[in-house]
Amino acid sequence: MLGEHGRNIPRTFFTPLAKLLAKLGVTPNLITVVGTVATILVSVLFLATGHWGIGALVLAFVLFADSLDGILARVTGKSSDFGAFLDSSLDRLGDGAVFGSLLYSFVFLPDSWMKQALVISGIITLVAGATVPYVRAKAEAFGVRAQGGIAERTDRLLIVLLGCGLVGFGAPLWVACVAFLWVAFASSVTVLYRLWSAYQGFNAKVK
Numbered sequence: 001m002l003g004e005h006g007r008n009i010p011r012t013f014f015t016p017l018a019k020l021l022a023k024l025g026v027t028p029n030l031i032t033v034v035g036t037v038a039t040i041l042v043s044v045l046f047l048a049t050g051h052w053g054i055g056a057l058v059l060a061f062v063l064f065a066d067s068l069d070g071i072l073a074r075v076t077g078k079s080s081d082f083g084a085f086l087d088s089s090l091d092r093l094g095d096g097a098v099f100g101s102l103l104y105s106f107v108f109l110p111d112s113w114m115k116q117a118l119v120i121s122g123i124i125t126l127v128a129g130a131t132v133p134y135v136r137a138k139a140e141a142f143g144v145r146a147q148g149g150i151a152e153r154t155d156r157l158l159i160v161l162l163g164c165g166l167v168g169f170g171a172p173l174w175v176a177c178v179a180f181l182w183v184a185f186a187s188s189v190t191v192l193y194r195l196w197s198a199y200q201g202f203n204a205k206v207k
Contacts, residue, residue: 011067011071013064014065014067014068014071015071015075017068018068018071018072018074018075019075021068021072022072022075022076026072027072027076027078028069028070028072028073028076028078028079028083029069029082029083029086031068031069031072032069032083032086032087032090033086033090035062035065035066035068035069035090035094036090036091036093036094038062039059039062039093039094039097039098040093040094040097042055042058042059042062043055043059043094043097043098043100043101043102044097044101046058047059047098047101047102047105047164048101048102048104048105049105050105050108051168052102052105052164052165052167052168052176053165053167053168053169054168055164055165055168056161056162056164056165056168057165059098059157059161060158060161060165063154063157063158063161066154069083069087070087088133088137091133091153092130092133095129095130095153095156095157096126096130098157098160098161099122099125099126099129099160100126102122102160102164103119103122103123103126106118106119106122107119109173112173114173114174114177117177117180117181118173118176118177118180120184121177121180121181121183121184122180122184124184124187124188125156125160125180125183125184125187128184128187128188128190128191129153129156129183129187131187131191132149132151132153132187132190132191132194133153135191135194135195135198136194139194139197139198139201142202143205144198144201144202144205145197145198145201146194146195146197146198146201147194147197148190148193148194148197149186149189149190149191149193149194150186150189150190150193151183151186151187151189151190152190155183155186156183156186156187159179159182159183160179160180160183162179163175163176163177163178163179163180164176164179
């Protein structure tokens with residue numbers, strides 16, 4: 001959804017910072033690890049305890065800075081296969097911490113249809129969100145492309161954090177409910193789209 005334009009914004013903003021970090025000897029992999037640790041800590045300390053507003057604000061900044069490791073790698077010329085592997089692997093940990101912490105906090109909401117909707121859509125989002133990159137990685141291991149869809153990682157995180165963050169600052173609970181229902185739907189559609197894309201790719205290889 002955000003596409004290349006969305007990625008160009010942090011690239012422009014963080015390039016000067018990346019050049020400074022390069023002079024200080026900071027490595028891209030260190031940035032990746034620090035970002036993941038920050039995501040997990042903020043998720044557990046704020047999102048899981050129901051402090052959605054401040055948690056969403058901090059995580060929005062962390063998410064905005066998520067591309068800093070890649071920018072630093074290009075600036076220093078230290079791009080590597082392991083760096084890409086580490087970044088992708090730790091992204092899964094960070095995503096699990098965000099969605100898992102929010103899902104945990106839903107359990108303590110007052111009983112209502114919105115609580116049930118949040119729990120169900122939260123489970124779907126957690127599972128489908130983890131499946132989206134897995135389908136792509138598994139297909140690529142067989143030499144088949146399985147990309148695209150309507151909910152990339154950044155899209156899922158931003159929509160959920162926006163919805164829950166607004167609730168944390170006083171908006172009605174249905175705002176978070178709508179955000180999670182949409183992300184659950186979009187993530188599921190993206191999984192199906194990538195499975196279909198992989199299916200077509202495998203058929204093309206046979207022919």
